[in-house]
Amino acid sequence: MPVYYVDRDSSLRAMAEEGVTISHGISCPARNKLHFEKKGPEKCTEIHNLFALPGPGLQELKLDTRSSTGFVGSGEDLGEPLFRILLDVTQFKPEDILIQVFEGWLLVRGQHDTRMDEHGFVSRSFTRQYQLPDHQMQAGDLTAMLCHDGILVVETKERWWAASD
C-alpha cells in the first residue's frame, strides 16, 4: 500500500474534482472514529501518525517477497542471504532475546520474567538451535533484526545472486 502514495494523491485529487466520493477500503481504528467524525476524513489526510504506521519497512518488504514476482525494490538488488531463519518471538522484548554462535550452531534464547496479562501472570523461556551451513561461521557474519510484528530474522551478511538474472 505505501507503494501507491505518490500516484494516489494525484488520482484522489482528480477524483475529487469529478465529484466522486472516496471511502477508504480499510476500516478506521475505533479509537480514531471520534476524531474523524468531528473533522471529516478529507481534512485529516496529512496526519499520518493517527495510524501509527511503523517505520519504513522496505527491508522487511523485501524479506517477504521471495516467492512473489511483482515486487520492485527501492534500489539495488541486495541478493539472497546464504542462510536465514525466521522465528516468531511476539511475546518477547528485544532485550529478552540472546543470540549465540557456537561451533557451527546458532543458538537463540528467549526468556521473560513473570509479567501480568489479561488472565493473570505468565513467564516463558525457550531455546532454539539451528545448524549453520558453514562450520567456521562466526557471530560477526550474521545480522539479526526484530520486525515490528514480532518476527526475528537472523541471516548472513554474505549474499549470493541467483544465476537467472
Add this chain to the structure above:
Amino acid sequence: MADRTVPHAYPMSVNYEMCTPARIYDQNFAEALSPQDLMAPVLYHGYYIRPRINKQLERGFSQVDNEDDWYRVLLDVCQFTPDELSVRTVDNLLEVTGRHSQRVDEHGFVSREFTRTYILPMGVDPLLLQVSISHDGIMCIQAPRKIQDLEPKINELKIRVDKKGGKSC
C-alpha cells in the same frame, strides 16, 4: 482525541475490569517460520500485519469462563505432551507449568518452558478443580463455583422478655 480509560494498576480480583477479554491469543511461542510462510504485508486497522499461510486462527488461546456455577479455564498446550505439564494451586492461585526438553522439529532443536498463573475467583474451592486434556491439546481446568454462600447469612434473633422479676443476672 477521546479520553481513554486507564486500568487499575493493582487489580484486586480477576474481574478487575469489566472489559477483560475472556479469550486471549498468541499463547503458542517460539514457533519457527520459513520465508514461504509469510505473505506480503497488508494494512489492517492502521497497522501492517503479515498474514501467515499455516497460522491456525483459533489456536494458541487462553480462555477463562466465569459462569454462574462453573469456573472454567481453557488453555491451548498443544506444544507440550501431558507428562510435560503440571498444574497446582497455591492458595487461590492456579499455576500451569509446562516444560519440554530439547526436541527436533523441521527447523532444528527447540526446548520450551512456561508458567501461567490464574487467579481463582471467590467461591471456587481449589480442591475441587478437575484437569483434562483433549486430543487436540487443549487443557480444560474446571471447578464448581458456589454463589449462594457468598450471599450474607441473615439470622433474626428472638428477644425473650422475662416476666418474673425474681431472677436477675
